[in-house]
Amino acid sequence: MGKIMVMEHPLIQHKIGIIRRTETSSKEFRELVGEIAMFMAYEATRGLKLRDIEIDTPITKTTVKELAGKKLAVVPILRAGLGMVEGMLTMIPAAKVGHIGLYRDPETLKPVEYYCKLPADCEEREVFVTDPMLATGGSAEAAIAMLKEKGVKNIHFMCVIAAPEGVKALSKAHPDVDIYIGALDEHLNDHGYIVPGLGDAGDRIFGTK
Ligand SMILES: O=P(O)(O)OC[C@H]1O[C@H](OP(=O)(O)OP(=O)(O)O)[C@H](O)[C@@H]1O
Numbered sequence: 611m612g613k614i615m616v617m618e619h620p621l622i623q624h625k626i627g628i629i630r631r632t633e634t635s636s637k638e639f640r641e642l643v644g645e646i647a648m649f650m651a652y653e654a655t656r657g658l659k660l661r662d663i664e665i666d667t668p669i670t671k672t673t674v675k676e677l678a679g680k681k682l683a684v685v686p687i688l689r690a691g692l693g694m695v696e697g698m699l700t701m702i703p704a705a706k707v708g709h710i711g712l713y714r715d716p717e718t719l720k721p722v723e724y725y726c727k728l729p730a731d732c733e734e735r736e737v738f739v740t741d742p743m744l745a746t747g748g749s750a751e752a753a754i755a756m757l758k759e760k761g762v763k764n765i766h767f768m769c770v771i772a773a774p775e776g777v778k779a780l781s782k783a784h785p786d787v788d789i790y791i792g793a794l795d796e797h798l799n800d801h802g803y804i805v806p807g808l809g810d811a812g813d814r815i816f817g818t819k
């Protein structure tokens with residue numbers, strides 16, 4: 611069973627408080643989403659496996675820890691998920707990066723796929739899917755189903771803001787996936803936007819509206 615974890619770190623909460631504000635510029639929004647992703651990566655990687663290895667320091671032999679689990683990959687859901695990639699890579703620089711292109715049809719709220727390029731060995735990797743917004747959950751569900759079709763087994767989903775509706779739908783569709791949430795909001799409005807939310811994350815990151 612996957613974990614559902616809402617971040618409590620004060621720096622994450624403070625930064626989310628800034629990106630919610632209407633007056634926050636695209637530049638600041640983009641920088642802060644990157645910083646939030648970096649802190650979230652720190653929390654989401656706590657469970658990575660370690661093993662003991664013996665090494666030589668300039669003084670003596672000693673035993674140190676090294677990562678022993680699967681190699682890692684970060685897979686943003688385009689576009690808005692791209693805003694979290696650099697922050698993730700700051701913490702896990704050896705991770706490979708795949709891309710899944712989905713947009714949500716504004717009428718049906720269903721995800722429409724337009725791109726998928728994953729690392730060739732993605733099925734051997736532990737994958738962190740990133741998207742700032744988990745609203746109905748349709749986009750995250752579809753992206754994770756695409757990864758599972760390629761044989762990926764260890765999947766984590768990371769979002770900055772989630773609606774309870776999306777968390778419920780995603781954990782039902784993919785109960786094995788860990789879900790890391792920056793802040794859990796109240797509900798979705800009639801247009802499928804998260805309330806209080808922050809508006810359209812992709813438009814705010816890339817300045818398209
Ligand atoms: O949980 P859901 O109801 O599927 O909604 C969330 C999705 O909607 C947004 O993407 P959008 O369609 O705006 O695409 P964009 O990132 O290109 O702006 C967001 O970044 C998620 O991918």
Ligand SMILES: O=c1cc[nH]c(=O)[nH]1
Binds near residue numbers: 803
């Ligand atoms: O509130 C929302 C919901 C979906 N996508 C966004 O970017 N924001």
Ligand SMILES: [Mg+2]
Binds near residue numbers: 690811
């Ligand atoms: Mg958008």
